[in-house]
Amino acid sequence: MTKETGVRHVFAALRYSIQGISRLMREQAFRHELMAFAGGLVILAVAGADVSKFVGFVVLMLALFAAEALNTAIEELVDRVSPEISQVGKHAKDLGSFACFCLILANALYLVWAVLIG
Numbered sequence: 001m002t003k004e005t006g007v008r009h010v011f012a013a014l015r016y017s018i019q020g021i022s023r024l025m026r027e028q029a030f031r032h033e034l035m036a037f038a039g040g041l042v043i044l045a046v047a048g049a050d051v052s053k054f055v056g057f058v059v060l061m062l063a064l065f066a067a068e069a070l071n072t073a074i075e076e077l078v079d080r081v082s083p084e085i086s087q088v089g090k091h092a093k094d095l096g097s098f099a100c101f102c103l104i105l106a107n108a109l110y111l112v113w114a115v116l117i118g
Helices: 006-024 028-046 051-081 087-117
Strands: none
Touching: 006 051, 028 051, 028 087, 051 087
16 A cells, blocks of 8 residues: 555545544444534524534534544454453543543533523
């Protein structure tokens, strides 16, 4: 496999990203997060939030989607490298899950702040 350079590299990276989102769509947790994203946008719209609140929410959700992608990558690598059950593999998966949980909590707190306080 040869490494692409220049403009071809940009298109190759785009193709890899599309393949990544396609893989992520098979994860139930990601599909739930997409539904929460849509729900959050509706909540902000009903509350009459300004554009800055929407932008903040979108940025936080993009961070959550990125964390979910990394968590899925960790899970796949652990399953590939260590198909047997191991404490180290369990810890890696648990830490990835915790990262997603932190961002879910951050998104929920942000929505509460944006709607009720901000």
